[in-house]
Amino acid sequence: MVSLIFLFWLLQSLVPLSSFDASQCHSKVQRHLYQDGDVLIAALVPLFYIFDSTKNDFRPEPQSMVQYKMRSYQFSLAFRFAIEQINRNTHILPNTSLGFHLYNVASHQGNTLGEAFACLTGFETVRPNYECRSEKKIAALLTGASWATSALIGRLLNLYKYPQLTFGPFDTILNDRSQFSSLYQTAPKDISLSHGIVILMVHFSWTWVGLVLMDDHTGAESLSDLRREMDRYRVCLAFVEMIPEIPVSSYYEPSIKTHLQILKSSANVVIIYGDHEPLHGAIMIIAAHVLNMKVWVLKSQWDETYLTKSLIFDTFHGSLIFAHHHTEVSDFRKFIQTYNPSKYPEDYFLAKFWNAYFNCSFSGPDCKILGNCLPNASLDMLPKNVWEMDMTEESYNLYNSVYAVAHSLHEMTLKQVQTHPHGNGEVYTFPWELHPFLKNIHFKTGAGNIVVLDSQRKLDAEYDIINIWNFPESLRKKMKVGTFSPKAPEGQELFLSDHMIQWAIVFTELPCSVCSESCVPGFRKSPQEGKTVCCYDCTPCPDNEISNETNMDHCVRCPESHYANTEKIHCLQKAETFLSYEDPLGEALTCLSLGFFALTAGVLGVFVKYHHTPIVKANNQALTYILLITLTFCFLCPLLFIGHPNTATCILQQSSFGVLFTVALSTVLAKTITVVLAFKITFPGRLIRWIMISRAPNFIIPVCTLIQLVLCGIWMSTSPPFIDSDAYSEHGHILIICNKGSSIAFHSVLAYLCSMALGSYTMAYLSRNLPDTFNEAKFITFSMLVFFSVWVTFLPVYHSTKGKLMVAVEIFSILASSAGILGCIFLPKCYIILLRPKRNVLYHVQNKTQSRQVQ
Structure with a gap:
């Protein structure tokens, strides 16, 4: 049913001129991609959203829609790119080739577990505790991008001590070794992200902000961290909207409530503190109302494919994103530019892209050979709101995960050679043999970043601050405008180029987000009873006291040798006097x-x-x-x-x-x-x-x-x-x-x-x-x-x-x-x-x- 809905959506939305043959090809479903090798690495990548569009589109009958995740498709490319790089590298597994199984999973749990069982057993149908793979075993399973998907699969893999690497954001639950002893997280810890966001608020003098986050353990931890940092720097929350943990198809009601709360609030800055996967449905519905009157501060980058059609400015124009810093991987852009159906005919998703965007036609019963295509077509010709050429955070984590498995296999092979010099050369026998090597892995990527899977040895991440420039959809630009480095000296963690930042279209200058107007020099803040410290009245300084800065809590008394001027912003030197004869x-x-x-x-x-x-x-x-x-x-x-x-x-x-x-x-x-x-x-x-x-x-x-x-x-x-x-x-x-x-x-x-x-x-x-x-x-x-x-x-x-x-x-x-x-x-x-x-x-x-x- 899911596949049929997806095919219908592709035909109606993307390829209105598709032929009858294209429709037949779209009806064919391929669950996974396979490439042979001495050792296999499997990856489960979610490529669909399925949600009820009845309320959103005000249609009388219920309708389900399949939203294709273009951002997730880049995961699969990063996955293949890493495996091809390793196979060409003579220093890693020199006599061993890596193959892969790439499974497409939908957004519901039953399908996810089904693909996990298929990966473990080799059966297309679920048959627990059976192994159909006689020779080619899977060394590790890569999962993401949400913690929920990884946790669901992790509990299953934990029974078999099967190595699992997650390429989604770091999560404290997945770090519980009692539940997930076989799971490793590639992403760095977000220890200082709350501090970085609050430092950004202080930099722009935003003391009155809204917060949207998931109502789960991650949301509770994030809220606690943010409140602690905000109390430290006297930044206040205008509202907190917790999105409940419900299916994507049911996000409409809570999202509308959140949308109304955001509109009603006087805060011009809203922090969306959550990962892409859990909050996707809520953000999609909020974005549908074109809230281009707020400044959004995001924890991670979003899949904006569905947000913009023909608007000049979309909802997230002017937003600021905290993205984990990573150096651009060399040759990845070239790999994407040369990634086409003729070179990779087995990638049926790629064939559908070419059919949809380059007006190609399927030919032959295998639906793999396309004709009448645009000459020299490549993925970098797609609109910027549809396809992103730069490697995203999750893609980079997936890329590092493949390398982590390869390095671990390499170390294990070396140890086996030293232990059994006359062995048969088999690299991999049992899944749990890889755990000691994965736990102790420590290597530097080609981009110069260090990868450590052991959570006890992970270093806090550095962040790039990205500003979204969403002009017409084909001209979308993500501009790096600053960095946040937790390891920098205090007061120098944030580096920002303010002049490069584009704000939401309703703001002609730096947005202001405060509960009360600033108290000018000569006045002090007087708290309003029953309200937060960010809401106050401005009271003139008492006699002989001054305030020479904006928003001072207390006036400063002048020394005995000085007196306050009329405006009460400076202490002037008193003149000595006495009862003189000239008086x-x-x-x-x-x-x-x-x-x-x-x-x-x-x-x-x-x-x-x-x-x-x-x-x-x-x-x-x-x-x-x-x-x-x-x-x-x-x-x-x-x-x-x-x-x-x-x-x-x-x-x-x-x-x-x-x-x-x-x-x-x-x-x-x-x-x-x-x-x-x-x-x-x-x-x-x-x-x-x-x-x-x-x-x-x-x-x-x-x-x-x-x-x-x-x-x-x-x-x-x-x-x-x-x-x-x-x-x-x-x-x-x-x-x-x-x-x-x-x-x-x-x-x-x-x-x-x-x-x-x-x-x-x-x-x-x-x-x-x-x-x-x-x-x-x-x-x-x-x-x-x-x-x-x-x-x-x-x-x-x-x-x-x-x-x-x-x-x-x-x-x-x-x-x-x-x-x-x-x-x-x-x-x-x-x-x-x-x-x-x-x-x-x-x-x-x-x-x-x-x-x-x-x-």
């Missing part, structure tokens, strides 16, 4: 300081000039001069806070401030006590007279100052002020400041000053009812109230500001408190001295005093 704030404070200094010096000059007047004499001239001189230095003290700090100025700032204000406040306290005692002298008392006579209040100044000096000495000896930098107070600047060292010592100095001010305020307040002609108590009260208010307010304001403002606040507090003392105590007196001189005479003072006493 507007520093300039204003300097002017205030010098202005108050000049004013205080003027007041001192007035008091010195009018020292003989009653109002000056009445308030202890010595204390007045000490207070004014101290205030002049207090007004100059802020100049130490302005300008570039150094160790000397940092120490002098706080110590001079503390000592000068202590002298000023102790002087005010002494004046207050003097005023009180002056009015208390009218009452009898030796102690008060002694105090006034001995001028004891004047000792308050050195005692109080000494206490402050002790505090400052402890401060400077334990934790003195030092030069410090503040990189955070002002954006883009590093502020050079004086660190006060011990915060406790600084606040202790302030507390001591405030306690003195509070004492002076208390004494002045108690003497508020004394006669006001000579009484300074009210003025002192107000001055101390101002002083106390300024420094109590200073503490919260000082600690709530940063940078140069902290220095400015302290300077302003010094100026304000000093100005309060100067204004409240001395300006009223200057007013009388300068503007009301009539009130600054003795009789006026006496009359005023008497009038107050009368009252």
Whole structure:
């Protein structure tokens, strides 16, 4: 039935002008090809797909179609080519000729086992445990291209310890020696293929990809390997479509589901991770819908014969294929060019090709002689979508398999000659005798590649990256655009010529396949809740942090000596700054300081000039001069806070401030006590007279100052002020400041000053009812109230500001408190001295005093 379907398809599709004789010839079926030799090698090659085309073509009645595998036909040519090369080689089996049995198997298991039994027994019908071959035995059986076919035959051959070599892709199940002790895999291991595919994704910044693979042990292993590599390089799967293990004829439903999933997904890149044979039906149906809007990344090359008819671009245009690297076998192309029916009349498949494509006609009842053919016709004249001249991966593995058997036979022959030098020269007696030689075989092919059958000694394969250029079908081209070498140093495994790659027709430039748009520099990726790491939002970097690359997970904080620019993509060097004289704030404070200094010096000059007047004499001239001189230095003290700090100025700032204000406040306290005692002298008392006579209040100044000096000495000896930098107070600047060292010592100095001010305020307040002609108590009260208010307010304001403002606040507090003392105590007196001189005479003072006493 299968053969009839195949013949019908050939007649209808390929040779519409065939004659009646051609139809008769097409009806003849030949199960295998044979060539005699001293030792035979058998190969089972699948040349057909049989599938139900009812759903695909929307026909009312069921129809089965036979799809001829042009790619598989090259296997048979590689097989014959290898045997002919070995027979011509005088260094391998010099006195032995190789023959072959080439069996054609369909795609269902029953037929496959039938051919295997025919190969073993020599019967056309299945007769287990019988051997019809009396002399010419088969040394080994070559199977492929799918692991399922090899496994099915392998379980049978394992019973007889029959050597079996598979030319399909390497498979872990076939590597199980407990099940397949007689099976050897020629193909290299795909240990690093997952890594190579992910490296390719990273190279093109594809982080959102789809995956289609078989739902079997190979698919599960591949999915695990890919997920591990993708997690390592942060590539995410948009979807995973597992194609179930079902007959090719039933692929329509799952393939349509996969097709819809691919269309629905936002991923522009789809990885088809599977071998040609298992996924053939699914890919055929998906390709029928002309999905030319995705980039396909394939694990192996596909048989595209059935995909393109007359389209300008087909489904796989722009695809990237990872193909095992192998050097081109010399003379193979020449062999194909000269392979024709006249030279090989027994190849009935070849005769059908010539009849189909070169309009030849069969002549004679044997259907082997063709007439009316195109002169000088050859296989390389076939359209590129139908026939491929370069040796494919499976063909190369089959070619190496034949050589592996030949080398093993050669080694076995040499050993037999050494063991039995006078033997009958028989090369091969029992099948299991070849196993030790196959297991240890290690040779280099004519192309320079090393062949090892033992899976424990196999090296990881290198890969060529092929780009499919599918223009009109006769111009199809597979262009090598790069390589992947797992043995290369890290970061150099992938070599790719990007400019040579053709993409699918919907892409005018490099395709983009991401879940979220890239986060530009200045932003960082913020994961979306419940989604993969490839799906994210872009969040601006925080203050003083930058991201100078695309898609950064975290922003990088700038060093203390740098700051982030406005776009937050660069760290700029901060400029050093301090409260300088050129700064507007520093300039204003300097002017205030010098202005108050000049004013205080003027007041001192007035008091010195009018020292003989009653109002000056009445308030202890010595204390007045000490207070004014101290205030002049207090007004100059802020100049130490302005300008570039150094160790000397940092120490002098706080110590001079503390000592000068202590002298000023102790002087005010002494004046207050003097005023009180002056009015208390009218009452009898030796102690008060002694105090006034001995001028004891004047000792308050050195005692109080000494206490402050002790505090400052402890401060400077334990934790003195030092030069410090503040990189955070002002954006883009590093502020050079004086660190006060011990915060406790600084606040202790302030507390001591405030306690003195509070004492002076208390004494002045108690003497508020004394006669006001000579009484300074009210003025002192107000001055101390101002002083106390300024420094109590200073503490919260000082600690709530940063940078140069902290220095400015302290300077302003010094100026304000000093100005309060100067204004409240001395300006009223200057007013009388300068503007009301009539009130600054003795009789006026006496009359005023008497009038107050009368009252």
